[in-house]
Amino acid sequence: QWVTMVTRDGFRVQTFDGQPVTPEVHSVSWDMVTAEIGEYRHFMQKEIHEQARSITDTIGGRIDFATGQVTVPDLNLTPELARKIKRIVIVACGTAAHAGMVGKVLIESLARIPVEVDIASEFRYRDPLVDGGTVVLAISQSGETADTLAAMEEGRVKGATLWSIVNVIGSQAMRVANGYITMQSGPEIGVASTKAFTAPLVDLYLLAMKLGELRGTLDAARLKMLAADLARLPDLVGRTLDRETAVEAVAQRLRDVSHCLYLGRGINMPIAYEGALKLKEISYIHAEGYPAGEMKHGPIALVDKDMPVLVIATQDHWYEKMLSQVEQAKARGGVVIAIATDGDTLMATKADYVLYVPECPWLLSPVLTVLPLQLLAYHIAVLRGCDVDQPRNLAKSVTVE
The missing domain is CATH 3.40.50.10490 (Glucose-6-phosphate isomerase like protein; domain 1)
Incomplete structure (x- = not known):
């Protein structure tokens, strides 16, 4: 066993009985930022x-x-x-x-x-x-x-x-x-x-x-x-984030697309906007969030095999309406990725990919449904080689007009 003595002039290493030791030095390639990131690849x-x-x-x-x-x-x-x-x-x-x-x-x-x-x-x-x-x-x-x-x-x-x-x-x-x-x-x-x-x-x-x-x-x-x-x-959030591997598989499918359409209704309509914004910000893929009920008022014209459609279709009082949107997108050749509630076997027969979240009261559901969309944007951006933490042309705080 050794003891290290640190002074303002440097340090010395010795055994407990005072014998000097010349240790083998290993440089750790960490800076403070890397240390703060810990086990993760990016902030x-x-x-x-x-x-x-x-x-x-x-x-x-x-x-x-x-x-x-x-x-x-x-x-x-x-x-x-x-x-x-x-x-x-x-x-x-x-x-x-x-x-x-x-x-x-x-x-x-x-x-x-x-x-x-x-x-x-x-x-x-x-x-x-x-x-x-x-x-x-x-x-x-x-x-x-x-x-x-x-x-x-x-x-x-x-x-x-x-x-x-x-x-x-x-x-x-x-x-x-x-x-x-x-x-x-x-x-x-x-x-x-x-x-x-x-x-x-x-x-x-x-x-x-x-x-x-x-x-x-x-x-x-x-x-x-x-x-x-x-x-x-908090427990439901943790359980949702534990499913990151499933999101990575969908990211592999979407890494090379040029456009995405996000659809949501009611309290999850803003989550469609937010999911699209995240994809735009860090992967540079054009994405558009839309109220699902407006699909037939324009966006449906864009749906084909090259336009993936992400739908937020948890089991709430908008579920039947969202199921119809999935069927409409599939009928036009769209690739559909659904955010659905655990146990929803019907959605698994309708959509091409399903990312599940735990059952949750509808007023709190946006906290869960946004998580796979955040992870999806992140993994697509990583696969495309984008600067995830510092995307081009963006600042953390916009302090000027």
Whole structure:
């Protein structure tokens, strides 16, 4: 056994009885970035797999699972304010806007408040109708997105209450808001956002629960049920991410395509948008997300053997409609990849490939259905030799127009 003595002048190695030793030196080809990535090839892959943890952290301390009571003190949400709200306008860009679209369904379903989702760069220039009964809710990972900050200022000038959902503590979107909720995702290094998409979905779910409680649209029994559903979510996320090998097989099939069409309905319509955006961002494949019900209003003309169609078809109240879209795409020669619920043997007979997710309450299903789409974009990009963490022409935070 040896002991190493380290001083400001260097180091020496010796045995316990003081005899000097000349050790064989092995250089480790790690830099700090590689060390932080750990067992993963890229930050994006690491951050995808961190989502069970980031969701646990986002939930932590904010809900009493025994009663269903939600605590979000930094939002400064009082019963009086909750009753005063006439509508909520969510302003965001890119991936955050897709999270906002899911939030619209959550808040309208649970709190029965009308919600609009506006692209921040459009909102700021449109002279929008905003007043004291409006909440302008900004979503931004960095909290420094220029268009989102400008949209918040537009709301402030017109007398709206400003809320924000941010990941970076102390960011401008946090400071200028009347109240905020943090994502608790931790640093996100990859330019293409992953864990900073699913964490705000949890924040929005908690917000919808709190608003529903204060406005009387959710009784105690429903709050407990919603809390119990949320308690299971991190485990469901982990189980979904354990199926990465199945996603890799589909990525091999799609690595050389030039176009993809993503279809979703209801609360999973924004996941079609987000899945398409991820593929565009990191693999440079043209992809388009579309509401499935609009397929016959144009996109169906594009479907053939060279246009893969990815459909989000979990077993919810849109399932029969989505099954019909799969059949329509197959009838026109399309290659169909379906995101489906465990045990769905019917979908396996209809689609060319099926990526399964665990059964989940429909309000939380977007957190699961987006995971195979994130992994799919990642593995296609790796197979194409793309720079996954730093895709061309993109920046992590867009701080200018």
